[in-house]
Amino acid sequence: MKKILILGAGTAGTMMANHLNKKIDKKEWSITVIDQYKNHYYQPGFLFIPFGIYSEKDVIKEKKKFIPKGVEFIQSAIEIIEADKNQVKLENNSVIKYDVLIIATGSKIVPQEIEGLLDDGWRKNIFDFYTIEGSTALRDKFKDWKGGKLVVHLAEMPIKCPVAPLEFLFLSDWFFTKKGIRKNVDITYVTPLGSAFTKPRAASVLGHMLDDKNIKIVPNFNISHVDSKNNKIVSLDDKEVEYDLLVTIPTNMGDEVIERSGLGDELNFVPTDKHTLQSKEYENIFVIGDATDIPASKAGSVAHFEGEILTDNILNFINNKPLEKKFDGHANCYIESGYNKAFLIDFNYDVEPVEGTFPLPVVGPFSLLKETRINHLGKMAFKHIYWNLLLKGIPIPGIPPHMTTKGKKLN
Amino acid sequence: MTEKMLADFTVNVNEEGYLTDPSQWNKEIAVALAKEVGIEELTEAHWKVIEFLQKEVKENGKLPTIRRINKVGGIPTKELYQLFPDGPLAKAAKIAGLSKPASCI
Numbered sequence A: 001m002k003k004i005l006i007l008g009a010g011t012a013g014t015m016m017a018n019h020l021n022k023k024i025d026k027k028e029w030s031i032t033v034i035d036q037y038k039n040h041y042y043q044p045g046f047l048f049i050p051f052g053i054y055s056e057k058d059v060i061k062e063k064k065k066f067i068p069k070g071v072e073f074i075q076s077a078i079e080i081i082e083a084d085k086n087q088v089k090l091e092n093n094s095v096i097k098y099d100v101l102i103i104a105t106g107s108k109i110v111p112q113e114i115e116g117l118l119d120d121g122w123r124k125n126i127f128d129f130y131t132i133e134g135s136t137a138l139r140d141k142f143k144d145w146k147g148g149k150l151v152v153h154l155a156e157m158p159i160k161c162p163v164a165p166l167e168f169l170f171l172s173d174w175f176f177t178k179k180g181i182r183k184n185v186d187i188t189y190v191t192p193l194g195s196a197f198t199k200p201r202a203a204s205v206l207g208h209m210l211d212d213k214n215i216k217i218v219p220n221f222n223i224s225h226v227d228s229k230n231n232k233i234v235s236l237d238d239k240e241v242e243y244d245l246l247v248t249i250p251t252n253m254g255d256e257v258i259e260r261s262g263l264g265d266e267l268n269f270v271p272t273d274k275h276t277l278q279s280k281e282y283e284n285i286f287v288i289g290d291a292t293d294i295p296a297s298k299a300g301s302v303a304h305f306e307g308e309i310l311t312d313n314i315l316n317f318i319n320n321k322p323l324e325k326k327f328d329g330h331a332n333c334y335i336e337s338g339y340n341k342a343f344l345i346d347f348n349y350d351v352e353p354v355e356g357t358f359p360l361p362v363v364g365p366f367s368l369l370k371e372t373r374i375n376h377l378g379k380m381a382f383k384h385i386y387w388n389l390l391l392k393g394i395p396i397p398g399i400p401p402h403m404t405t406k407g408k409k410l411n
Numbered sequence B: 001m002t003e004k005m006l007a008d009f010t011v012n013v014n015e016e017g018y019l020t021d022p023s024q025w026n027k028e029i030a031v032a033l034a035k036e037v038g039i040e041e042l043t044e045a046h047w048k049v050i051e052f053l054q055k056e057v058k059e060n061g062k063l064p065t066i067r068r069i070n071k072v073g074g075i076p077t078k079e080l081y082q083l084f085p086d087g088p089l090a091k092a093a094k095i096a097g098l099s100k101p102a103s104c105i
């Protein structure tokens, strides 16, 4: 028996197990998936927890439920990938050999990367919302917070779900308005980028949004450290921003197992061909989802589009056929903007987010780069789609893996 | 997108003055772009950063992060800020004829 080994049973790994289980010749191949955790987290739901819109039960389910029968699931931390020997070592030192390896170990926040972040203020007046612990702690803080300076801070790019900080700002504006204390809450966005909207078309359509919502911005801010005694963040060129409540998106990195295995770049992301999803170093290693270094967004929708293409390429690889250079960087993301409205963006490596309708020309029903109620319903429906279609590798009706220019206003 | 004269060359630039066609770039244009962002003279240290950015974009299809410029390019972050004050990545990218650091939106 030959083995396909999948590292990580998050969005991408779970999806690949389901795809391959349907397509692979079971007389010749077996599939094993390894993950350290028992539970699967619907990470896009973390955004809504601080505002009381979702709770734990919306975002946590047992991983095993989504691993198909016939695929072996091992719950263990992965110690090291020994690519030269085609094997992986687990935390109890047991060794698993593979013929084809799929790395789907994702990315995570690493607060340790920022000096002072984990000092006195952590989870007292400094929070993240990229983890279940962070988002639930922030929910508890928000419950009786009377107001003050709320600073939403992005440490460095790339991060997973690059639109999440903006969504967090918009939801904060709405949440505190609804609570009747918006006048006591001063909201500031601190970013290393030059502006909140960095792509020309998005900037021209949405550029006014922060102003409209009375959200201040401090651009070009690269953090040096957090001074939690004096409640301020300090940049590398000595700019300072004071906060009463700091919500930060710390540095995002690939898992340490990538570093231990010598397979990653300076952020532990694995160098990967951006069209075939094959590792640049080893031809029998493929990489999917947030774990890659490709210049696509780190998003569940991206992992979904990659999944269909990677499945074909793995079949090509094991049948000695050439790989198809098919992945185009397609991403499709809803941007929740408060007041039960949302935007939608659909783009790829070559086409920036533009206006139009999606997935169908004219009739939509979703509108691109435009704030609508229907888009909001799309965002909320994503939870159902995620648990019931996406993880199980079932195609989403009407949405092919490649971006289409139909319905987009390109000029 | 508009056309613009830089150091006697006609180039295509976007709203913010970044070149939209990297093949139009040359060193004289770089000097002119540097002046636009307030850098009067490009020293050897500046060129080292510019060339690193161009090499990275060619090889990986994306701008390196400040962290990568430090770790892989060997240019300490403090020095990067001295060379290109305020927004070092945005400024160096502009001079190198590349697009600015951006998010997906």
Ligand SMILES: Cc1cc2nc3c(=O)[nH]c(=O)nc-3n(C[C@H](O)[C@H](O)[C@H](O)COP(=O)(O)OP(=O)(O)OC[C@H]3O[C@@H](n4cnc5c(N)ncnc54)[C@H](O)[C@@H]3O)c2cc1C
Pocket: A007, A008, A009, A010, A011, A012, A013, A034, A035, A036, A037, A042, A043, A044, A045, A046, A047, A076, A077, A078, A079, A104, A105, A106, A107, A129, A130, A131, A160, A161, A164, A255, A257, A288, A289, A290, A291, A298, A299, A300, A301, A302, A303, A332, A333, A334
């Ligand atoms: C706040 C927030 C909002 C988001 N919103 C959206 C959105 O609206 N739309 C969207 O499309 N995407 C969104 N995302 C992004 C989306 O959740 C991720 O892109 C997606 O989950 C990536 O899937 P993955 O399989 O690559 O990684 P993950 O799902 O993170 O899975 C990685 C898995 O690998 C396991 N693992 C890692 N290292 C080891 C090891 N050494 N040993 C054993 N197991 C290991 C982990 O336990 C984990 O289960 C959001 C993310 C966040 C945090």
